[in-house]
Amino acid sequence: MFLGPRALKEVIEGAELYPIRGLFNFKDFFPEIDSYYLGIHGDELGIPTGWKCMDGLYKVVPGELTIVTGVPNSGKSEWIDALLCNINNQCGWKFVLCSMENKVRDHARKLLEKHIKKPFFDARYGGSVERMSKDEFEEGKEWLNESFHLIRCEDDCLPSIDWVLNLAKAAVLRHGVRGLVIDPYNELDHQRPP
Incomplete structure (x- = not known):
């Protein structure tokens, strides 16, 4: 309580949950999903045949x-x-x-x-x-x-x-x-x- 109840409340509300191994949110994968949507994720979707x-x-x-x-x-x-x-x-x-x-x-x-x-x-x-x-x-x-x-x-x-x-x-x-x-x-x- 050194900084007061308001500071304590902000710390509690801003705290990140302790990660649990194997448990994810979709937002953890948004960069990969974005790349997939934009078609820039590599060759997973196939490479052109040249024709x-x-x-x-x-x-x-x-x-x-x-x-x-x-x-x-x-x-x-x-x-x-x-x-x-x-x-x-x-x-x-x-x-x-x-x-x-x-x-x-x-x-x-x-x-x-x-x-x-x-x-x-x-x-x-x-x-x-x-x-x-x-x-x-x-x-x-x-x-x-x-x-x-x-x-x-x-x-x-x-x-x-x-x-x-x-x-x-x-x-x-x-x-x-x-x-x-x-x-x-x-x-x-x-x-x-x-």
């Missing part, structure tokens, strides 16, 4: 699984490769690729063509577009090495999904990859342990 016509229908959301399916030779792998190049260009994501149907050199060619936007060879499929230059090729190889890592099964046996996922985890830790592509999934051993 405006697609972004209203689909975005890549970290932590989610995307399955691309279709009839054979309909362009699924080419579309996925183009998507990876777009995401790498926009967001700098790195990927680990488990692509058992592609030879490494062919897959490298396809990714380089998408990144450089020029054909790898002097070929009809390039139309009148000039072949990538030696300098573009060398810069592209650096980009390829920094952006993509490979999971390859050198044995004659089919790899298991656990084997692929363990290597993908290692790629996350060692190289900072943000995405995994398994193409095609039916090339894996689907046996369940007894």
Whole structure:
């Protein structure tokens, strides 16, 4: 009562409740909710595909699984490769690729063509577009090495999904990859342990 009853009343009314672990008010989360409302909360809502016509229908959301399916030779792998190049260009994501149907050199060619936007060879499929230059090729190889890592099964046996996922985890830790592509999934051993 040294400062009087009015001061005591102000101290009591202005006192903060002792926090109880695990008990919150919504106002504790208002900054996060505001960011969510304004769409500036990061990539939780998905990152753009690089194709405006697609972004209203689909975005890549970290932590989610995307399955691309279709009839054979309909362009699924080419579309996925183009998507990876777009995401790498926009967001700098790195990927680990488990692509058992592609030879490494062919897959490298396809990714380089998408990144450089020029054909790898002097070929009809390039139309009148000039072949990538030696300098573009060398810069592209650096980009390829920094952006993509490979999971390859050198044995004659089919790899298991656990084997692929363990290597993908290692790629996350060692190289900072943000995405995994398994193409095609039916090339894996689907046996369940007894």
